[in-house]
Amino acid sequence: MTIILTIIGMMIIGSIIGGFTNFVAIKMLFHPYHEKKIFGYKLPFTPGLIPKRRNELSEKVGQMVTNHLLTPEVFKEKLVNPNTKSVLEDTIKVQFKTLKEKNYTPQDFINRIDYPLEEKLNETLKHTIEQKVDKYYEIHQKDAIHSLIPEEIYEDLSRQVNRVTPEILSKMDIYLASDKGKNDIYTMVEEFFEQKGKMVGMIQMFMTTEDIVYKVRKELRNVIKQEKIHNMIDLQVQTQYEKWMSKSLDEVVTLGRKDKAKVLIAEEITESVNVHKYLNTPLYELVPSLFEYMEGKGTERFIDYMIQKVGDNISLILERMKLAELIKEQIDRFELSYLEKLVIEISNKELKLITLLGFVLGGIIGLFQGIIAIFV
Numbered sequence: 001m002t003i004i005l006t007i008i009g010m011m012i013i014g015s016i017i018g019g020f021t022n023f024v025a026i027k028m029l030f031h032p033y034h035e036k037k038i039f040g041y042k043l044p045f046t047p048g049l050i051p052k053r054r055n056e057l058s059e060k061v062g063q064m065v066t067n068h069l070l071t072p073e074v075f076k077e078k079l080v081n082p083n084t085k086s087v088l089e090d091t092i093k094v095q096f097k098t099l100k101e102k103n104y105t106p107q108d109f110i111n112r113i114d115y116p117l118e119e120k121l122n123e124t125l126k127h128t129i130e131q132k133v134d135k136y137y138e139i140h141q142k143d144a145i146h147s148l149i150p151e152e153i154y155e156d157l158s159r160q161v162n163r164v165t166p167e168i169l170s171k172m173d174i175y176l177a178s179d180k181g182k183n184d185i186y187t188m189v190e191e192f193f194e195q196k197g198k199m200v201g202m203i204q205m206f207m208t209t210e211d212i213v214y215k216v217r218k219e220l221r222n223v224i225k226q227e228k229i230h231n232m233i234d235l236q237v238q239t240q241y242e243k244w245m246s247k248s249l250d251e252v253v254t255l256g257r258k259d260k261a262k263v264l265i266a267e268e269i270t271e272s273v274n275v276h277k278y279l280n281t282p283l284y285e286l287v288p289s290l291f292e293y294m295e296g297k298g299t300e301r302f303i304d305y306m307i308q309k310v311g312d313n314i315s316l317i318l319e320r321m322k323l324a325e326l327i328k329e330q331i332d333r334f335e336l337s338y339l340e341k342l343v344i345e346i347s348n349k350e351l352k353l354i355t356l357l358g359f360v361l362g363g364i365i366g367l368f369q370g371i372i373a374i375f376v
Contacts, residue, residue: 010370011363018362022355030340051336058331062324070323072315079307079314088303096294103282110279121275126266133262137249145252146245161241165234169224176221186213 029050036046050057078084098104110117140148149157175181189212223229244252253261284291294302310317334342344351 006373007367007370010373011366014366014369015359015363018365019355019359021362022358026351026354029343030336033336050339054332054336058328059324061331062327065327066318066324070318072318075314075318076311079311085300085303085307089299092299092302093295096291096299100282100284100291103284105280105282106286107279118275118279122270125270125273125275129266129269130262133258133265137253137258141250142248144246144248148249158241161237162234164237165230168233168237169230172224173221176217176224182213182217185216186210189213189216 028048030048032046032048033051034047035042107118146154176185186209189209278286290298331339
Protein backbone atom coordinates (compact mmCIF):
# COMPACT_ATOMS: atom_id res chain seq x y z
CA MET A 1 0.00 0.00 0.00
CA THR A 2 2.88 2.35 0.86
CA ILE A 3 4.42 1.66 -2.54
CA ILE A 4 1.21 2.60 -4.36
CA LEU A 5 0.80 5.79 -2.33
CA THR A 6 4.42 6.69 -3.03
CA ILE A 7 3.95 6.20 -6.77
CA ILE A 8 0.65 8.15 -6.79
CA GLY A 9 2.23 10.93 -4.73
CA MET A 10 5.17 11.17 -7.09
CA MET A 11 2.79 11.25 -10.07
CA ILE A 12 0.71 14.04 -8.53
CA ILE A 13 3.77 16.07 -7.64
CA GLY A 14 5.29 15.52 -11.12
CA SER A 15 2.02 16.40 -12.79
CA ILE A 16 1.67 19.63 -10.79
CA ILE A 17 5.27 20.58 -11.47
CA GLY A 18 4.98 19.79 -15.22
CA GLY A 19 1.67 21.61 -15.69
CA PHE A 20 2.68 24.61 -13.60
CA THR A 21 6.02 24.82 -15.42
CA ASN A 22 4.29 24.97 -18.82
CA PHE A 23 1.74 27.46 -17.49
CA VAL A 24 4.51 29.72 -16.18
CA ALA A 25 6.48 29.30 -19.42
CA ILE A 26 3.46 30.45 -21.43
CA LYS A 27 2.95 33.43 -19.15
CA MET A 28 6.64 34.30 -19.41
CA LEU A 29 6.20 34.76 -23.14
CA PHE A 30 4.58 38.13 -22.34
CA HIS A 31 5.24 38.83 -18.67
CA PRO A 32 6.65 40.91 -17.28
CA TYR A 33 6.24 43.67 -19.86
CA HIS A 34 9.23 45.56 -18.54
CA GLU A 35 12.61 44.82 -17.00
CA LYS A 36 12.55 44.16 -13.23
CA LYS A 37 15.38 44.93 -10.80
CA ILE A 38 16.11 44.12 -7.16
CA PHE A 39 18.75 46.14 -5.37
CA GLY A 40 19.90 47.42 -8.75
CA TYR A 41 20.34 43.95 -10.22
CA LYS A 42 18.32 42.89 -13.22
CA LEU A 43 16.16 39.84 -12.64
CA PRO A 44 16.69 37.08 -15.20
CA PHE A 45 13.96 36.46 -17.80
CA THR A 46 12.72 40.05 -17.50
CA PRO A 47 11.13 41.41 -19.55
CA GLY A 48 9.24 38.46 -21.07
CA LEU A 49 10.32 36.86 -24.33
CA ILE A 50 7.95 38.73 -26.64
CA PRO A 51 8.42 42.17 -24.98
CA LYS A 52 12.17 41.63 -25.09
CA ARG A 53 12.21 40.49 -28.70
CA ARG A 54 9.35 42.70 -29.84
CA ASN A 55 11.43 44.70 -32.32
CA GLU A 56 12.91 41.56 -33.90
CA LEU A 57 9.50 39.87 -33.92
CA SER A 58 7.74 42.74 -35.71
CA GLU A 59 10.60 42.96 -38.21
CA LYS A 60 10.46 39.23 -38.93
CA VAL A 61 6.66 39.32 -39.29
CA GLY A 62 6.98 42.19 -41.78
CA GLN A 63 9.59 40.28 -43.78
CA MET A 64 7.55 37.09 -43.68
CA VAL A 65 4.40 38.86 -44.91
CA THR A 66 6.16 40.63 -47.78
CA ASN A 67 8.35 37.67 -48.77
CA HIS A 68 5.78 34.90 -48.52
CA LEU A 69 2.26 36.31 -48.18
CA LEU A 70 1.82 39.69 -49.89
CA THR A 71 4.25 39.12 -52.74
CA PRO A 72 4.12 40.93 -56.11
CA GLU A 73 2.85 37.71 -57.67
CA VAL A 74 -0.05 37.59 -55.21
CA PHE A 75 -1.02 41.16 -56.05
CA LYS A 76 -0.79 40.49 -59.78
CA GLU A 77 -2.95 37.39 -59.42
CA LYS A 78 -5.52 39.38 -57.46
CA LEU A 79 -5.51 42.24 -59.97
CA VAL A 80 -6.22 40.02 -62.99
CA ASN A 81 -8.94 38.16 -61.12
CA PRO A 82 -12.25 38.54 -63.04
CA ASN A 83 -14.06 39.51 -59.84
CA THR A 84 -11.59 42.34 -59.21
CA LYS A 85 -11.97 43.62 -62.77
CA SER A 86 -15.75 43.43 -62.52
CA VAL A 87 -15.81 45.41 -59.26
CA LEU A 88 -13.51 48.08 -60.68
CA GLU A 89 -15.54 48.40 -63.89
CA ASP A 90 -18.82 48.69 -61.99
CA THR A 91 -17.32 51.31 -59.67
CA ILE A 92 -16.07 53.48 -62.53
CA LYS A 93 -19.33 53.22 -64.46
CA VAL A 94 -21.31 54.21 -61.38
CA GLN A 95 -19.05 57.22 -60.86
CA PHE A 96 -19.48 58.41 -64.45
CA LYS A 97 -23.23 57.86 -64.21
CA THR A 98 -23.34 59.97 -61.04
CA LEU A 99 -21.30 62.74 -62.68
CA LYS A 100 -23.73 62.78 -65.59
CA GLU A 101 -27.01 62.58 -63.68
CA LYS A 102 -26.06 65.22 -61.11
CA ASN A 103 -24.50 67.56 -63.70
CA TYR A 104 -21.24 67.91 -61.83
CA THR A 105 -19.01 70.71 -63.10
CA PRO A 106 -15.26 71.24 -62.64
CA GLN A 107 -16.15 74.07 -60.26
CA ASP A 108 -18.00 71.62 -57.97
CA PHE A 109 -14.76 69.75 -57.35
CA ILE A 110 -12.73 72.95 -57.07
CA ASN A 111 -15.10 74.23 -54.37
CA ARG A 112 -14.33 71.17 -52.26
CA ILE A 113 -10.66 72.08 -52.04
CA ASP A 114 -11.38 75.81 -51.68
CA TYR A 115 -8.90 76.88 -54.34
CA PRO A 116 -9.37 80.01 -56.56
CA LEU A 117 -8.65 78.10 -59.78
CA GLU A 118 -10.56 80.46 -62.07
CA GLU A 119 -8.60 83.46 -60.83
CA LYS A 120 -5.30 81.59 -61.09
CA LEU A 121 -6.07 80.34 -64.61
CA ASN A 122 -6.97 83.83 -65.82
CA GLU A 123 -3.82 85.28 -64.27
CA THR A 124 -1.67 82.52 -65.75
CA LEU A 125 -3.28 82.89 -69.18
CA LYS A 126 -2.75 86.66 -69.22
CA HIS A 127 0.82 86.36 -67.98
CA THR A 128 1.61 83.67 -70.55
CA ILE A 129 0.17 85.70 -73.43
CA GLU A 130 2.07 88.82 -72.36
CA GLN A 131 5.29 86.81 -72.15
CA LYS A 132 4.66 85.40 -75.63
CA VAL A 133 4.06 88.89 -77.03
CA ASP A 134 7.25 90.21 -75.39
CA LYS A 135 9.26 87.27 -76.69
CA TYR A 136 7.82 87.60 -80.19
CA TYR A 137 8.54 91.33 -80.26
CA GLU A 138 12.09 90.81 -78.99
CA ILE A 139 12.84 88.28 -81.73
CA HIS A 140 11.07 89.98 -84.66
CA GLN A 141 11.27 93.71 -83.90
CA LYS A 142 13.68 94.30 -86.81
CA ASP A 143 11.83 92.06 -89.27
CA ALA A 144 9.68 93.55 -92.04
CA ILE A 145 5.93 93.38 -91.53
CA HIS A 146 5.38 91.31 -94.68
CA SER A 147 7.81 88.63 -93.41
CA LEU A 148 5.79 88.22 -90.21
CA ILE A 149 2.50 87.61 -91.97
CA PRO A 150 1.71 84.06 -93.10
CA GLU A 151 1.98 83.69 -96.87
CA GLU A 152 -1.69 82.87 -97.39
CA ILE A 153 -2.80 85.91 -95.39
CA TYR A 154 -0.28 88.14 -97.17
CA GLU A 155 -1.58 87.01 -100.57
CA ASP A 156 -5.14 87.60 -99.44
CA LEU A 157 -4.24 91.10 -98.20
CA SER A 158 -2.62 91.86 -101.55
CA ARG A 159 -5.79 90.79 -103.36
CA GLN A 160 -7.83 93.00 -101.06
CA VAL A 161 -5.52 95.97 -101.75
CA ASN A 162 -6.06 95.48 -105.50
CA ARG A 163 -9.76 96.04 -104.86
CA VAL A 164 -9.22 99.29 -102.98
CA THR A 165 -8.97 101.59 -106.04
CA PRO A 166 -12.12 100.30 -107.79
CA GLU A 167 -13.91 100.48 -104.44
CA ILE A 168 -12.80 104.08 -103.84
CA LEU A 169 -13.83 105.20 -107.33
CA SER A 170 -17.13 103.36 -107.07
CA LYS A 171 -17.93 105.03 -103.76
CA MET A 172 -16.95 108.42 -105.21
CA ASP A 173 -19.26 107.92 -108.20
CA ILE A 174 -22.13 106.90 -105.93
CA TYR A 175 -21.46 109.93 -103.76
CA LEU A 176 -21.38 112.35 -106.72
CA ALA A 177 -24.62 110.91 -108.06
CA SER A 178 -26.35 111.22 -104.69
CA ASP A 179 -28.32 114.18 -103.37
CA LYS A 180 -25.73 114.64 -100.64
CA GLY A 181 -23.00 114.93 -103.24
CA LYS A 182 -25.06 117.42 -105.19
CA ASN A 183 -25.75 119.53 -102.10
CA ASP A 184 -22.11 119.44 -100.98
CA ILE A 185 -20.91 120.61 -104.42
CA TYR A 186 -23.58 123.31 -104.48
CA THR A 187 -22.35 124.59 -101.11
CA MET A 188 -18.72 124.58 -102.27
CA VAL A 189 -19.60 126.48 -105.47
CA GLU A 190 -21.48 129.10 -103.49
CA GLU A 191 -18.56 129.50 -101.09
CA PHE A 192 -16.15 129.71 -104.03
CA PHE A 193 -17.99 132.62 -105.66
CA GLU A 194 -18.31 134.41 -102.35
CA GLN A 195 -14.58 134.12 -101.69
CA LYS A 196 -13.39 135.10 -105.20
CA GLY A 197 -15.34 138.30 -105.46
CA LYS A 198 -17.20 140.05 -108.25
CA MET A 199 -14.87 139.20 -111.14
CA VAL A 200 -15.38 135.49 -110.80
CA GLY A 201 -18.98 136.09 -109.76
CA MET A 202 -19.65 137.48 -113.23
CA ILE A 203 -19.75 133.89 -114.44
CA GLN A 204 -23.09 133.60 -112.70
CA MET A 205 -24.44 136.12 -115.23
CA PHE A 206 -24.08 133.44 -117.91
CA MET A 207 -24.72 130.27 -115.85
CA THR A 208 -26.80 129.58 -112.79
CA THR A 209 -25.33 127.85 -109.76
CA GLU A 210 -27.39 124.76 -110.59
CA ASP A 211 -25.89 124.64 -114.07
CA ILE A 212 -22.39 124.94 -112.68
CA VAL A 213 -23.06 122.19 -110.14
CA TYR A 214 -24.43 119.98 -112.90
CA LYS A 215 -21.34 120.55 -115.04
CA VAL A 216 -18.94 119.96 -112.14
CA ARG A 217 -20.68 116.73 -111.11
CA LYS A 218 -20.72 115.50 -114.68
CA GLU A 219 -17.04 116.24 -115.24
CA LEU A 220 -15.99 114.72 -111.94
CA ARG A 221 -17.90 111.53 -112.72
CA ASN A 222 -16.25 111.39 -116.13
CA VAL A 223 -12.81 111.99 -114.62
CA ILE A 224 -13.02 109.17 -112.07
CA LYS A 225 -13.97 106.78 -114.85
CA GLN A 226 -10.78 107.47 -116.79
CA GLU A 227 -8.16 104.73 -116.76
CA LYS A 228 -5.44 107.28 -116.12
CA ILE A 229 -7.07 108.34 -112.83
CA HIS A 230 -7.62 104.70 -111.93
CA ASN A 231 -3.95 103.89 -112.52
CA MET A 232 -2.77 106.96 -110.64
CA ILE A 233 -4.81 106.14 -107.53
CA ASP A 234 -3.92 102.48 -107.75
CA LEU A 235 -0.22 103.36 -107.93
CA GLN A 236 -0.48 105.46 -104.79
CA VAL A 237 -2.37 102.74 -102.93
CA GLN A 238 0.11 100.05 -103.93
CA THR A 239 3.08 102.29 -103.11
CA GLN A 240 1.79 103.07 -99.64
CA TYR A 241 0.84 99.44 -99.04
CA GLU A 242 4.29 98.14 -100.02
CA LYS A 243 5.98 100.91 -98.06
CA TRP A 244 4.03 99.99 -94.95
CA MET A 245 4.68 96.28 -95.44
CA SER A 246 8.41 96.94 -95.77
CA LYS A 247 8.62 98.71 -92.44
CA SER A 248 10.12 96.85 -89.49
CA LEU A 249 7.92 95.81 -86.61
CA ASP A 250 9.45 98.34 -84.22
CA GLU A 251 8.73 101.15 -86.73
CA VAL A 252 5.05 100.27 -86.75
CA VAL A 253 4.75 99.21 -83.11
CA THR A 254 6.94 101.12 -80.67
CA LEU A 255 7.82 99.75 -77.23
CA GLY A 256 5.14 101.87 -75.62
CA ARG A 257 2.51 100.68 -78.05
CA LYS A 258 3.70 97.12 -77.63
CA ASP A 259 3.23 97.24 -73.86
CA LYS A 260 -0.28 98.61 -74.26
CA ALA A 261 -1.06 96.15 -77.04
CA LYS A 262 0.06 93.10 -75.11
CA VAL A 263 -2.23 94.00 -72.20
CA LEU A 264 -5.18 94.49 -74.55
CA ILE A 265 -4.39 91.27 -76.43
CA ALA A 266 -4.11 89.30 -73.18
CA GLU A 267 -7.39 90.71 -71.88
CA GLU A 268 -9.23 90.06 -75.15
CA ILE A 269 -8.00 86.48 -75.45
CA THR A 270 -8.71 85.76 -71.77
CA GLU A 271 -12.21 87.16 -72.14
CA SER A 272 -12.85 85.19 -75.32
CA VAL A 273 -11.60 81.96 -73.72
CA ASN A 274 -14.09 82.51 -70.86
CA VAL A 275 -12.63 80.22 -68.21
CA HIS A 276 -15.65 80.83 -65.96
CA LYS A 277 -17.98 79.33 -68.56
CA TYR A 278 -15.92 76.15 -68.92
CA LEU A 279 -15.49 75.66 -65.18
CA ASN A 280 -19.25 75.93 -64.66
CA THR A 281 -20.26 73.72 -67.57
CA PRO A 282 -21.28 70.13 -66.65
CA LEU A 283 -18.50 67.67 -67.34
CA TYR A 284 -20.85 65.66 -69.54
CA GLU A 285 -21.30 68.67 -71.82
CA LEU A 286 -17.59 69.48 -71.86
CA VAL A 287 -16.50 66.00 -72.94
CA PRO A 288 -19.62 64.08 -74.08
CA SER A 289 -17.55 61.71 -76.20
CA LEU A 290 -15.55 60.64 -73.12
CA PHE A 291 -18.73 59.75 -71.22
CA GLU A 292 -20.10 57.80 -74.19
CA TYR A 293 -16.81 55.96 -74.51
CA MET A 294 -16.58 55.13 -70.80
CA GLU A 295 -20.20 53.93 -70.75
CA GLY A 296 -19.30 51.47 -73.49
CA LYS A 297 -16.04 49.61 -74.02
CA GLY A 298 -13.95 52.43 -72.62
CA THR A 299 -14.22 51.36 -68.99
CA GLU A 300 -13.13 47.81 -69.74
CA ARG A 301 -10.17 49.00 -71.81
CA PHE A 302 -9.21 51.54 -69.18
CA ILE A 303 -9.28 48.90 -66.42
CA ASP A 304 -7.25 46.48 -68.56
CA TYR A 305 -4.68 49.19 -69.24
CA MET A 306 -4.43 50.21 -65.58
CA ILE A 307 -4.18 46.61 -64.38
CA GLN A 308 -1.41 45.97 -66.89
CA LYS A 309 0.51 49.09 -65.85
CA VAL A 310 0.06 48.43 -62.13
CA GLY A 311 0.99 44.77 -62.62
CA ASP A 312 4.13 45.71 -64.55
CA ASN A 313 5.20 48.10 -61.81
CA ILE A 314 3.83 46.30 -58.74
CA SER A 315 7.30 45.27 -57.55
CA LEU A 316 8.48 48.87 -57.68
CA ILE A 317 5.26 50.08 -56.04
CA LEU A 318 5.60 47.64 -53.14
CA GLU A 319 9.27 48.52 -52.81
CA ARG A 320 8.45 52.23 -52.65
CA MET A 321 5.66 51.54 -50.14
CA LYS A 322 8.15 49.70 -47.90
CA LEU A 323 5.45 47.26 -46.89
CA ALA A 324 7.66 45.35 -44.45
CA GLU A 325 8.46 48.57 -42.57
CA LEU A 326 4.79 49.53 -42.61
CA ILE A 327 3.79 46.19 -41.04
CA LYS A 328 6.58 46.51 -38.48
CA GLU A 329 5.45 50.01 -37.53
CA GLN A 330 1.85 48.87 -37.12
CA ILE A 331 2.84 45.94 -34.91
CA ASP A 332 5.10 48.18 -32.82
CA ARG A 333 2.14 50.47 -32.19
CA PHE A 334 0.15 47.70 -30.53
CA GLU A 335 0.10 47.62 -26.74
CA LEU A 336 1.73 44.49 -25.31
CA SER A 337 -1.51 43.67 -23.53
CA TYR A 338 -3.33 43.78 -26.87
CA LEU A 339 -0.71 41.53 -28.50
CA GLU A 340 -1.04 39.07 -25.62
CA LYS A 341 -4.81 39.09 -25.92
CA LEU A 342 -4.56 38.61 -29.69
CA VAL A 343 -2.18 35.63 -29.42
CA ILE A 344 -4.26 34.00 -26.70
CA GLU A 345 -7.48 34.43 -28.69
CA ILE A 346 -5.86 32.85 -31.74
CA SER A 347 -4.11 29.95 -29.98
CA ASN A 348 -6.11 29.56 -26.74
CA LYS A 349 -6.94 25.92 -27.43
CA GLU A 350 -3.34 25.03 -28.27
CA LEU A 351 -1.99 26.82 -25.17
CA LYS A 352 -4.42 24.88 -22.96
CA LEU A 353 -3.28 21.65 -24.59
CA ILE A 354 0.36 22.59 -23.91
CA THR A 355 -0.51 23.18 -20.24
CA LEU A 356 -2.39 19.87 -20.14
CA LEU A 357 0.54 18.15 -21.82
CA GLY A 358 2.73 19.49 -19.02
CA PHE A 359 0.46 17.86 -16.45
CA VAL A 360 0.50 14.54 -18.36
CA LEU A 361 4.24 14.51 -18.95
CA GLY A 362 4.87 15.52 -15.32
CA GLY A 363 2.64 12.68 -14.17
CA ILE A 364 4.46 10.17 -16.36
CA ILE A 365 7.83 11.41 -15.14
CA GLY A 366 6.53 11.18 -11.54
CA LEU A 367 5.41 7.59 -12.20
CA PHE A 368 8.89 6.58 -13.34
CA GLN A 369 10.48 8.46 -10.45
CA GLY A 370 8.19 6.63 -8.00
CA ILE A 371 9.08 3.24 -9.45
CA ILE A 372 12.79 4.06 -9.38
CA ALA A 373 12.49 5.33 -5.80
CA ILE A 374 10.95 1.99 -4.67
CA PHE A 375 13.80 -0.07 -6.03
CA VAL A 376 16.48 2.31 -4.88
